[in-house]
Amino acid sequence: xxxxxxxxxxxxxxxFPPERRKVFIFSVGNDFEAHGPALPAEIDSLMARMLxxxxxxxxxxxxxxxxxxxxxxxxxxARDWSPLHIDFDLFTExxxxxxxxxxxxxxxxxxxxxxxxxHGGLVPLLMMGEELSGKFGVKTRVGxxxxxxxxxxxxxxxxxxxxxxxxxGAGEHAYILEHSVAAALGVLDWGKLEQLNREAAKDPEAxxxxxPALAGLxxxxxxxxxxxxxxxxxxxLEFVLNDFLKRKKLVVxxxxxxxxxxxxxxxxxxxxx
Numbered sequence: 447x448x449x450x451x452x453x454x455x456x457x458x459x460x461x462f463p464p465e466r467r468k469v470f471i472f473s474v475g476n477d478f479e480a481h482g483p484a485l486p487a488e489i490d491s492l493m494a495r496m497l498x499x500x501x502x503x504x505x506x507x508x509x510x511x512x513x514x515x516x517x518x519x520x521x522x523x524a525r526d527w528s529p530l531h532i533d534f535d536l537f538t539e540x541x542x543x544x545x546x547x548x549x550x551x552x553x554x555x556x557x558x559x560x561x562x563x564x565h566g567g568l569v570p571l572l573m574m575g576e577e578l579s580g581k582f583g584v585k586t587r588v589g590x591x592x593x594x595x596x597x598x599x600x601x602x603x604x605x606x607x608x609x610x611x612x613x614x615g616a617g618e619h620a621y622i623l624e625h626s627v628a629a630a631l632g633v634l635d636w637g638k639l640e641q642l643n644r645e646a647a648k649d650p651e652a653x654x655x656x657x658p659a660l661a662g663l664x665x666x667x668x669x670x671x672x673x674x675x676x677x678x679x680x681x682x683l684e685f686v687l688n689d690f691l692k693r694k695k696l697v698v699x700x701x702x703x704x705x706x707x708x709x710x711x712x713x714x715x716x717x718x719x
Contacts, residue, residue, distance in 0.1 A: 460506070461506070462505065462506025463506070465557065466505060466506035466507050466719075467506060467507070467508050467554070468508075468554065468555065468556055468557040468558065469505075469507035469508065469556070469557065469558045469559075469560060469719060470507070470508050470510045470548070470549070470552070470556040470558070470559050470560070471498045471501060471502055471507050471508065471509045471510060471559075471560045471561075471562060472498070472509075472510055472511060472512070472513055472545060472548075472559065472560070472561050472562070473491070473494035473495045473497070473498035473499075473509075473511075473512045473513065473561075473562045473563075473564065474491075474494060474512065474513035474515070474516070474541065474561060474562070474563055474564065474565070474568065474571075475488070475490035475491030475492075475493065475494040475495070475512075475516065475563070475564030475565045475568075476488070476490040476491060476516040476528060476530065476564075476565040476567065477491045477514060477516065477530060478528070478529060478530045479516075479527060479528040479530075479565070479659075480527040480528070480620075480657075480658075480659035481619070481620040481624065481659055481660075482620045482642065482657045482659055482660040483635070483638040483639075483641075483642060483657060484625065484628075484634055484635045484636070484638040484639040484642060484696075485620060485624065485625060485628050485633075485634065485635075486628075486633055489624060489628055489633065490564040490565040490566075491512065491564055491565075492564075492628075492631065492633060493564040493591050493624075493627055493631070494512070494562050494563060494564025494565070494591055495512050495564075496631060496707075497562055497564070497591050497707065497710055497711060497714070498512075498560075498562040500707075500711055501560075501562070501711060501714050501715065501718075504711060504715065505715060505719055507560065507719065510548050510552075511548065513541050513544050513545070513561075514544075515530075515532060515537050515540045515541060515544070516528065516530050516531060516532070516537065516565060516567070516568065517531060517532055517533065517534040517536075517537035517567060517568060518531050518534075518565075518567030518568075519534070519567050519568075519569055519570055519681065520567065520677050520678065520681065521677075523674055523675060523677070524567060526666070527658070527659045527663065527666075528567070531567075534570060537568075538571075538574070542578070542581050542582075545559065545561075545582065546581075546582065549582070555584075556582075556584050557584055557585075558584055558585045558586070558587070558719075559578070559582055559584055559585070559586040559587070560586075560587050560588075560589065560714075560718045560719070561578075561586065561587070561588045561589070562589055562591065562714070562718075563588060563589065563590045563591065564590075564591045566592070566617065566618075566619060569590070571588050572588050572589070572590055574588060575587055575588050587717070587718045589713075589714050589717060589718045591710050592623070592710070597613060597705055597706065597709045598705075599702070599705070600701060600702075600705075603699060603701075603702060604697050604699065605622060605689075605693065605697040608622060608686075608689050608697075609622055609623070609702065611685065612685075612686065615682070616682055616685040616686065617662070617681060617682035617683055617685070617686070618662055618683070618685075618686045619659065619661075619662050619663050619683060619686070620659050620660045620661065620662070620663075621660070621661050621662060621686040621689075621690070621696065622686075622696070622697050622698065622699075622702070623702075623703075623706060625639070625696060625698045626698050626699050626700065626702040626703035626706065627703040627706055627707060628703070629698050629699070629700035629703050630700050630702075630703030630704045630706075630707055631703070631707075634698065639696065639698060642657070642660075642696060643695045643696060646690070646694050646695050646696065647694050647695060650690060650691050650694045651668065651691070654668055654669070654687075654690075655668075655669060658670075660690070660696070661686050661687050661689070661690035661691075661696070662678070662683030662684065662685070662686035662687045662690075663675075663678050663683055663687075664683075664686070664687035664690060664691075666678060667679060667683065667684060667687050668687070
């Protein structure tokens with residue numbers, strides 16, 4: 447009597463169809479970027495890694511790993527708050543090489559690649575699915591952690607109107623959504639947030655001078671050379687700056703963060719797999 451199991455017998459186990467393990471998921475974000483005092487510098491990557499891993503757990507796909515490079519659509523000025531920034535073409539070249547090397551090491555071939563993006567500066571990557579499919583030889587989909595689709599926001603949510611506008615495309619950096627997701631993930635420093643809000647209640651502009659990455663890179667918008675930083679308004683970050691100056695506080699809701707994570711995962715399952 448042989449106790450050796452066939453591949454088909456092993457693949458029949460568990461809740462997921464066997465072809466799902468041929469979907470390779472990669473995450474990419476920004477491993478070192480200023481977001482103010484209450485958020486870790488790698489928050490974009492933490493969000494992408496968590497969602498990519500959870501997507502794998504929910505679907506049976508294989509989370510291969512995290513791409514350790516980053517770029518930014520606003521170009522070289524991003525080095526002022528993102529020291530690991532490299533030119534987008536070089537970022538793409540390194541990313542393609544990283545994924546190809548990973549595919550070569552794996553014991554079975556990929557039939558689909560999913561790249562989960564956690565950094566707003568990498569938005570151009572979302573348009574490159576077809577091009578990347580050609581480079582890898584398998585269908586490739588790129589999704590953004592903020593691409594959450596429809597979210598039923600709590601009626602009691604503070605700054606609900608602002609959150610709605612951000613979700614509709616106003617954009618943000620180091621503002622309500624990122625801080626709220628960080629709160630849901632347990633990586634927000636509440637003490638530093640409380641100190642920040644005490645100072646903002648008195649003088650929000652002084653807070654932005656000290657922490658220019660907050661509220662849509664608001665300090666760069668307010669105090670930086672318009673010729674150098676004017677593009678930040680062009681990519682839609684002026685809205686959250688003005689909201690912060692008006693509110694004189696940074697609103698954070700762990701409940702909102704949990705809703706955003708849940709919605710992002712649902713959307714990913716529908717659109718990426």
